[in-house]
Amino acid sequence: MQPKSLLIIDDDIQLTDLLEEYLRPQGYEIDVACDGLIGLDKATSQRHYDLILLDVMLPGMDGFEVLKKLRVSHLTPVLMLTAKGDDFDRIFGLELGADDYLAKPFNHRELSARIKAITRRMDYLPATSSQQNLNINGIELSPSAQTVSCQNNKIDMTATEFLILHLLMINRGQIVSKQDISEKVMGRKLAAFDRSIDMHISNIRRKLMAQSNEDKIRTIRGTGYLFVATS
Structure with missing residues (x-):
């Protein structure tokens, strides 16, 4: 199996050294950038990355601006590293297209679990290829x-958004709980006060309603949420 390639964009040299030491033995290939501009250049280069770990506070260009510019051309999964307890950073990162977030300081096992959950999502996408196309309510x-x-009109979506929409559409006309979305897409149990599902749904709605005035969700x-089966 091809090893997963991770890009860590963080200016904390001690932390990035520790993460490299922790993650490499798990089979990951690691690249590091300690500056937002350098990180963006690496993230948009010809090299494929399975996941980007992106800190918010960076020299050169902050993590939000890096993510905003990245999403213009790339849908590479992004795990935002945010300040502990800073809800604004978490919500804003998700609004800009981050796939998930993790607050610093974090437990290395939790980080490893989040990385595995996100990369499993990407691995799951080809597994859906044998399923039939869905054409429901104009989508x-x-x-x-x-x-x-x-x-x-084609709509660009991150892997997380795509899988959430797919789950809602195959269960059209039925309520899909946040717990189901969290477990089946995010790969973890829904935590109290976790806003990530809400923000991903908000992003999906915004993208769909840019092409249609009708709210499909x-x-x-x-x-939870329900995909409207008919117009």
Whole structure:
């Protein structure tokens, strides 16, 4: 199996050295950038990365700006490293297209679990390729091509957003709980006060409604979400 390639963008040299020492024996190939501009250059180079670990506070260019510029051309999964207890950083990172976040200081085992969950999502995408295309309420989702379109206009989505939308669409007309989304897509149990599912749904809605004025996803307060089966 091809080893997973990770890019760590963080200016804490001691931390990046520790992460390299911890993650390399697990079979990961590691690149490190200690500056936002250098990190963006590496992230948008010809080299393929399976995941980017991106700190918020960086010299040269902060992590939010790196993510914003990255998402113009690349959908590489991004795990944001945020300050402990800073909800703004977490929410803003997810709004810009981060796949997940982890607050510093973090337990290395938790980091390893998050990395594995995200890379499993990417591995799962090809496994959906044998499934039939979905065309529901004006939204077409192709598992084989891993594309989403609305009214024949292609919509770029991260792997996390794609898998959440796919889960909602195959369960069209039925409520899908946040717990189910967290376990089946995020690869972990839903934690109290975790806003990540809400923010991914918000991003999906925003992208769909840029092509259609009709909200395709209904929020069932306190329960979950439902993809509207008919117009």
